[in-house]
Amino acid sequence: MFAKVPSGARTGLKTGAKPRTTLLHYATFVVAIATLAGMVWFVASDFAAKVESLAKARSDNVQWSLSQVEVEYLVFDHALRDVGVHGIDALPQLRQHFDILYSRIDTLRSSDLFREVREQADFQPALAETWAAITDALPYIDGPDQMLLDNLDALITRFDAIHDDVRMLGLHGISFFAERSDERREGIAETLNRVAAITLVLVFILTLLIFMLWRFSRVLHSHAEDARLSADRISAVVTTALDAVVVSDRSGVIQEFNGGAEDIFGYTRDEVLGRTIEDVMVPPHLRKAHAEGFHHYVTTGERRVIGRGRIKLEARRKNGSTFPVELSVSATRQQDGAEIFVAFLRDITGRVATEQALRQARDKAMAGERAKAELLAVMSHEMRTPLNGMLGTLELLGETDLSARQKKYLSVANRSGQLLLHHVNDVLDVARLESGKMGIDRRVVDLSDLVRDVVEGQQTVAEAAGNAIEVSLLPPGKSLVVSDPVRLRQILLNLVGNAVKFTRNGMIHISVDRLGYDDMVEISVSDTGIGIAPEDIERVFSDFVTLDATYDRQNTGTGLGLGIARRMARAMNGDIGVESEPGEGSLFWIRIPMPPAPVGATAEVDVLAPVVPLLPEATTPAERGQAPLRILVVEDNEINRLVVREMLETAGHSVTEAKDGLEGADAARDHSFDLILMDISMPHMDGIEATRLIRARDGASSGAPIVALTAHAMLEEISRFKAAGMDHSLTKPITREALQIALNLARGKPASPDEPAQSAPDADTPVDQSRLDTMAQEVGADRLAKLVDAFLAEADRTVDGLTAAPQAASDDHALLATLHHLAGSAAVFGARDLHDWLAEMERLGKSGQTGQMHDRLPEIAAIWARTRSRYSDMQTADSRK
Known part of the structure; x- marks a missing residue:
């Protein structure tokens, strides 16, 4: 019955833990980020300085080598001339300076440092000419001293010739490497600028991340605080809840038991903690089912109670008594993963008692409604029998020799009888449809012919009101259907008749369509009449509802037609509805299954009951022997x-x-x-x-x-x-x-007081004997006796209820309904005093004088006692006959 909930630490409602984040942590984080940014900046700056330094060192070394070429050339040229002055003693120094010059020029020719400058067009001729002069002098420099001395003048001349070339080598090389050095420095500067920009972006991103982390921290802190407050609220709600809240672990051991549970079950919280639900709350006759259900859940995981909404069961209190509860169980898990179950229980003893009382009241009301429906059906049948006899007799009387005045009287009686028969038939139809006793006669019907017949019957009335009727029928060959022609004709007559009645100088359109599903046929009747207010759309299908209830109403009727039409449509497995706007007209539709007729079938003839025509009128007033007015x-x-x-x-x-x-x-x-x-x-x-x-x-x-x-x-x-x-x-x-x-x-004579003229009831005769005699002739003495007994029993119950505790009748609407119901019965059975008193009470209630109505309720006891005694005397007299 009750779900069990997992074992583990004792389960309660915990509050959320407060975050430990402090300003110190934020400051530490910011310092760390700032340090990282400073290191990035320092490394970038150092890198730039070193690159700049390296670039400058290489450039200076190359440029110094190029500038030394001319220096070495000049030193060698000076040494060469010095040999002419000092002779052979100056040759060693000459050869030394030649070797240095040779080394410089050879470096320019072969070193990778000068590869780019050697590829320059202006640099190559000067280098080639200089190297040619050096190679030409090499045999003399490396030869005997005398040969060197003998060719000294030729060497001087030769080296004087390349002086411009040597200078060209130095100047051009220095210029070339200076340009290359500038280009490298610019490239490195651009790279460093990019590094700096990237570093700034990274710093910005880091700063943004820091801000976001700070915001996230604030949000998490807020959520943690909200969770704590929520947990506190839930704890307060559960603690103060009027319903029982019971928390248990998977083995069924109770871990939490709120105040509501203490009030409902009679235990204190300390008494039940550690005990099982089965031992504390489950009645003995349900323990086996509870154990089996729990075992089924543990083995299969299938939930029959948990999470299935509210379930009605029985529970046991501390004193051993059982009572009905409404149970709802949910499952959840603790932080350690252990499953727990939370059960919410509500004591519904009062609600169950109320529901039982309502069911009993409903059964009694339904029994009363059935009795009323049966009485209505019986009275309708019994009323129609003498009416049919009367109308038939009137028809036979009309075939005899009558005077003009007699024919006029006969015409009035015939018309009134036909109208009364129509109303009686409507009431009988309501009784039959309500009791489900009206059968549906399904036959082959020509739907188009049926609609035309209805239209023709209403054509004269429509033309008198200035209306035109249009019809859209099913295609030829598709109009034969299977339906109940009598019921269908009655529905259409009602709809078309209403359209004609509430339309003046307008248009009425009748359309028949097959909808294409479930053999459904829709017949709609639209008009351009007065329309229906939105609040009255549904009311028009209620019994005895006439929307035009003012003194100057244009149309009359019992208000049963549309109610009967709806019942008939639904009895034929269909429905009826309306769409309307005030002043724009109305569209009534019926949708009824009408299967197509079998191939080769023909429509059956629908014979309608003859209508007795009105007899011709005559005006032959008779004079009397009194002064005419x-x-x-x-x-x-x-x-x-x-x-x-x-x-x-x-x-x-x-x-x-x-x-x-x-x-x-x-x-x-x-x-x-x-x-x-x-x-x-x-x-x-x-x-x-x-x-x-x-x-x-x-x-x-x-x-x-x-x-x-x-x-x-x-x-x-x-x-x-x-x-x-x-x-x-x-x-x-x-x-x-x-x-x-x-x-x-x-004539100037006094009239009765200003009240409706009617025969005053005799205080000594509270029951209208003539009314009962008339009913005996209509329904028979035996049946009347049974009906009177039923009325007396009903009146006894009602009077007892009104006199036993009149102060309890606080529901004025219900009291008025009771008075009205009994007044109707009293009128039917001739209880004049009782009917008049009930009518007066009903008048007081409807006019707002409810206090006076309640004060006078005790009067009914004496009135009913006198009336009841009269009925008893009459029954005794009848039994002696």
Whole structure:
């Protein structure tokens, strides 16, 4: 379980050693470098001096020899003349001087020192002439004395003739060697200059190296100090860490045990140092696995725990109890190379308990969601059954002889039934898709024909809004695919219908393309409509989301269409998405695998359910025996206008209709009415603005009573209506009893208080028996009994939770969700008192009066006790039947 860590010296957190480098070391280093540079300079200078000296000595010796040639010549010439004066006694000295002259000239002829000068053109003739004179005199000099004396005058003449040549030898030689000496000195000086330059460069480089070494030394010193501080910080962190930090060697002997480990395991540091991890921390039932894992690591080097991140295990405290821990182990080495292991352990007892509680809460929530989904599916099925029967009966009724008024009523009932059936089907589809019970029927489909059918069905609505629809289909012969035509048609109808609904005088383009991978086909629907804000892009696929929720909304709907489309697309192994910019339009796309149909296959016929057409309308108001009123009905919904108009006209009143607030305000300006019934949510101008405009104008009906027809029934909304100039409010759906309140107001009779007109619950009858009777007819008495039992059990749990510890309900959002959920169930099962009280609590919470909401929570106990008792009495009465 726990990694073991190597043996050796006791492991702790050490601080870094401070560098010993001092200024003395720096000074010594600089002196050494300076000495080296001085030696280089001294050697170079000495070398130059010696070379100069040697060069000068050789040059002087050669030049002296050349200058001595003429001297020796003159001495010999003087000796030659002296023989003429002193006779034979002067011959020995003559011969001596001749030998010297001979030696000088012979040296010039044969010595390597004079080789370069001998090669000079001016030097050779003079040397040759001089040597010729010497060789000519040689027989006389070396011959008998008398012969020398006899030829003395000839010798004098001969040597006088070469005097200029001898002088030429000396002068030319000296000049030549002087030039060569100068050239050598210049070369040596240049060489020395180079040596000096190189020496300066070397000195600069050495100086730079010294600086760099100094900088490196400073950096190393800084790093060493940082390492020391880091080690000190790590030591402080480990010492004060709340998590346990345990260091052990390779044999499992504990070498370090911090304060966090002491708190978690119950041991002191001194108690565990020197003991093994297995003995101190590993539970008995895990010791075998721990030993085997450690042996496996030692023999194979394979790491199963070390360096593998955080692992959840069990550990043992000093008192023997086991608890869950989160373990992370890392390996490192000491300076001596010995391997050690550092284990970080965290006590996660609280977290495990919390996770377990969350799992239990999730399971309960999922069970509740499943129960809700099942109830939704059951109710949808049971609601659709009587609806289908009703619509079928209406269709049969339309084939009988009916009066014009009966046909109009039948048309309204038929249209309303079709719309309700559509909504019920949407809810049923959601329930099926959520439960995974909606199957996919894959058949051969002509995708191009399916798209054309959808477009043709929307063409009339699109043209009415000034829109044009363009289509780009698959190439001919490629449109036969395998897919579910019903689901695919439903998705496309939703996307194209939305594009038509939210586009005015624009363009809608439908494109079909095969993407070339995984048989994927993409169908995109783009429009030039109002677009979608970035924050609403993902919300449009949520259930019951309608982005246009203002009073002057142009479009209506349940908000289920796109949610169902996404579920269906994903059920077909595809997906759906949208790209949009506000004011620029939207592009919805679906990508669904649609394999090409087998060769020779044909598309199967897709039969659609017939739609019952609306019956022709008729206007034959019936007069009643009461004073008729002139009434303006401002309502954007055609069916609602028709219902209200028929109710009023059958009572003998005169009705004028307006389709929106602006049209209604204009009618009130131009005509006198006894009563104005004003809808609130309308396009172009809502009912509140229309009321303000009517009251502000000095029109024919500026003082007429105005009654709101609205589904916005909260007291804050009613206060806004009254502030705008309305006299009363009626809550939809409108009944004859509710209309009578408005008629009384028009006749000057008192109306009920300014709150939504609705039947007040009887304090003695907290349960709506008629509601339960209706449900019994729809779902059957036996099924209703089971559903009521489920509702009672749910309400019991909720009420117990709200009354057991109301002060704990600090999460207002969760409390509101609980109240809303129970209110919905109470409404379904006719628990009127409970529903009304829950609706009031929800209103308080949503209006920000959460303190009052919390204070009134205990009231639910008495309300539920009275309601529960009524249900029990009803069940007892049913059992006796």
